[in-house]
Amino acid sequence: MPHTKLPPRIVDDEGVRTLRPVSQGAEKWLFRPIPCLDRGFVYLVDYMGSDRAIAEAARVSYGRGTKKVSEDEALIRYLRRAMHTSPSEMVEFKFHCKMPIFVARQWIRHRTANVNEYSGRYSEMSDEFYMPALDQVRAQATDNKQGRGEALTPEQQRHVQGILARTYEKAHGGYQELLGMNLAKELARIGLSVANYTEWYWKIDAHNLFHFLRLRLDPHAQYEIRVYAEAMARIVRDAIPKSYRAFENYVLHSIQLSEMEIAFIAAHPERGDEWKLFEEFFKVVGNKREAREFVGKMKRLGFVRS
Amino acid sequence: MPHTKLPPRIVDDEGVRTLRPVSQGAEKWLFRPIPCLDRGFVYLVDYMGSDRAIAEAARVSYGRGTKKVSEDEALIRYLRRAMHTSPSEMVEFKFHCKMPIFVARQWIRHRTANVNEYSGRYSEMSDEFYMPALDQVRAQATDNKQGRGEALTPEQQRHVQGILARTYEKAHGGYQELLGMNLAKELARIGLSVANYTEWYWKIDAHNLFHFLRLRLDPHAQYEIRVYAEAMARIVRDAIPKSYRAFENYVLHSIQLSEMEIAFIAAHPERGDEWKLFEEFFKVVGNKREAREFVGKMKRLGFVRS
């Protein structure tokens, strides 16, 4: 029964010498899997570059030589604010990831990456299927057409797991029976669930990885892919700490104010309560969701009178 | 029960006037679905450009004005031979496609396209699952690790369909039950099979579409995606006939001879029989598969003595 085994490391434990730039923060994550969901993982297989390499690439534009490391951070932060993203394309990360097919389907929508995926045409698919933990078994969200909201009752949660377990069993049993008849593998697999685990190598540059993280660390992203985004974020935070901090400060934890929001704030210097703000801004934009988003920003800015 | 309905046409039957280049061959395919597999389809939603537009784009390089249409074909054929592919990027096709998830998974690997897919997070997944026709129920190929070979017996074929039908029923029944419990849609769907139908808008330029067709019209491509490639090939053949013919002549029906094959042919002017050729060329490359590929090319060149 094909359980995943990590491929053996190419390099042995003490490593080998290289003349390339090395990120000690990245080195410590090489071949150290972070478990994700019930049977998945992410680990770093290879990388290229470092914060220093990003700063050096930016300095090509100026024709100036290497500066002190202490100046790298200011430069990296400036690049982020000014949306000069090309230097961060100079850093690459290559991960080995194992995840359910439905997660892989969301993930692959990020096209600016290189992928080699396990193939159910060549090889037998694994017998592993994602079973959500009880506390993730939640009802359809009411305020968000794509998300999940309240937890179901414990009884319901166990019932859900039971239905899924029987579905997986049926699908996997059918698959085994079809393989036993020597049906072509590419056909035998088509009854398998999208919860079946697959795996891939996934390589991406730091600029595009930050974009992936921005979208997939977001609370609106499906929980099951967020788990993988968080695992990669841990690795990136250590590998290129200056860049990651700039990403958090200027992107992940930032607020974007629209033209209408700016005008509203400038015109209403006094602080209002939550409901008043909603009501007044709704008059401006005529859209409930947008008005709610605005109130959320005003809270973060300390502009809501409690 | 959410069966697919084509979206209503934006434009009514007699059309509207435009100052843009028009391809009459493309016009006739707009909103005319080609059925694919048992419940899928492909149709053309929109397009941009024509053979003429490709030729005009190439002529920008020469700074010369419009030529006679009769000269377009020679230019288009030259561009193809010389691998000047950028003019064919000036033409776009936008398709609406419905296909099983496992087909979508192969398809999406072509990254140079724009995609909007039906979302099982927002909407209820369809109750349609791909059931292979009896004559497609075939054994694992023996000469090709990824393909299918001999047909199974009629009895086996029906048995396979039965196993799949019961798997789909279980999966769909579970899905309905989970939705009935108000489980979040994004979670309820994870037991559904990769044979479940999905749909998307898929937009791609002619250059990248030809690359897709080259790979997916190939006999090694899985039958189920080949069906879609063939449907799109019919449309493209009418939409940009000069370019399609050049693609067939110089790419699809071409042969690539390796350095070793060239040397072998030059050194062995006499014709041999199939087995002899295999044996001799195997001595050169030490690889059975490659030697078989060589014999196949020699047959097409008429170099095998029967």
Next chain:
Amino acid sequence: MPHTKLPPRIVDDEGVRTLRPVSQGAEKWLFRPIPCLDRGFVYLVDYMGSDRAIAEAARVSYGRGTKKVSEDEALIRYLRRAMHTSPSEMVEFKFHCKMPIFVARQWIRHRTANVNEYSGRYSEMSDEFYMPALDQVRAQATDNKQGRGEALTPEQQRHVQGILARTYEKAHGGYQELLGMNLAKELARIGLSVANYTEWYWKIDAHNLFHFLRLRLDPHAQYEIRVYAEAMARIVRDAIPKSYRAFENYVLHSIQLSEMEIAFIAAHPERGDEWKLFEEFFKVVGNKREAREFVGKMKRLGFVRS
């Protein structure tokens, strides 16, 4: 002497019928050049799609049919706020542009476009060189290493034009002499200035065009490329007005507040004067440029006591 002539239109004035979606706002710009700088232009050669097509593509995700046009705008605006950019990739614009080489060199850095450029290897380069208007002849900016600042004196401005004119004359004269000796065109051209005009067809989808516009409409972009961005913005504003408005409201005229700025605002509810704000925020970030940027945002929000 090879002066640019627009290529003749493929379609005649009354147009032809099409079953494709048509944008009347785009139709009126087809083959109507907008002059840029002293001898350049931009015009729309072809396009695909409309605001409606963007909304329809988004609705594929929901599996729902066509809605009223009145709902398109709310959907398009939501997509923009939520960074769901893929539907806007479904619209394409194809421009014919003529611009100095140094402008083309900045422009081509936007890689997600299709390009066919005039070739100095095949054809004689034009005798046209960009001469900046007097009011654009300005000194190096003092606050911005990459920009221009104060105007030079009128005398200096004329002197600059004179130097450039003589440089162009020398370069063009040399080029003509080398061509006269039958030197290969690909070599004869290498003395020509980067102010020499070139031209290309440039095709890009709406999502990537908005990204281009965001960067190239910015006051920090070089004036000479901004002129082309403004010309294309006029066309796009008419072609997909709902999308353009959303781009203006949520991107172009928006403000992004960093984590530090949010915390500062929340902690300092009282309004300060400009200098005080700068001083206080400089203590937080230790960076003059960033503190100046902050003061600029606070002014737009009406938070600076005058």
Next chain:
Amino acid sequence: MPHTKLPPRIVDDEGVRTLRPVSQGAEKWLFRPIPCLDRGFVYLVDYMGSDRAIAEAARVSYGRGTKKVSEDEALIRYLRRAMHTSPSEMVEFKFHCKMPIFVARQWIRHRTANVNEYSGRYSEMSDEFYMPALDQVRAQATDNKQGRGEALTPEQQRHVQGILARTYEKAHGGYQELLGMNLAKELARIGLSVANYTEWYWKIDAHNLFHFLRLRLDPHAQYEIRVYAEAMARIVRDAIPKSYRAFENYVLHSIQLSEMEIAFIAAHPERGDEWKLFEEFFKVVGNKREAREFVGKMKRLGFVRS
């Protein structure tokens, strides 16, 4: 006067330890510039991966663990023949290159790379201009609209160098005068020639680099960019020797036979002389250039009777 200096190495001579895969063939090229043209260079700044990494990535598809190195080559060669290019995207090369602007303009057309270029808006442009060596000063080709043919006379060659030298001098002198007037750098540079040297960091994966090499090692590529392609080919040949050999055998030194050529060969088993072949095949395709191309292929196959 800003002459290029290589940036100091980040890593010192004995290197540091890494747990990443190392290619000894790549290591030896790190920070060792290969001179190109009269004042340019290419050197390797960083890399990721190795032949082994390509084979490992391919094996993810099979779900099998690491194999013996001796099997990597057969796999890599198979991937190349079968156009399975994604595993070779797993290897990256990052170069520092210095080249004339007109070479950079051809180079940048390869969009699937990451670039950071020296900026004439921020920094003073170099005083270095490309001067073709005497033996490269050749006439326009007669059989190829884009190439160069016969050498000019020695006297003409020196005359050409003189014209270029005076053009460069004028352009550089004007630039210096404009800078002396404190004209904005972004404007002062517009009279500089496209022979002026620029530099950049250029990062690309092995798959796309092979595509670059295929086009730019071709005899039809302009000599001046071919020199850079050859320099990078030397580095790649050492860095990933198995992949490079496969590229040579199956791509660079291969022949592609069109549908018409295959049919012609099969129908004309006897060997003809060069003129006869041309004449007969011209009847088939009606195109002189294509008939000449065919004769060239027949020569390589030993099918032309001398």
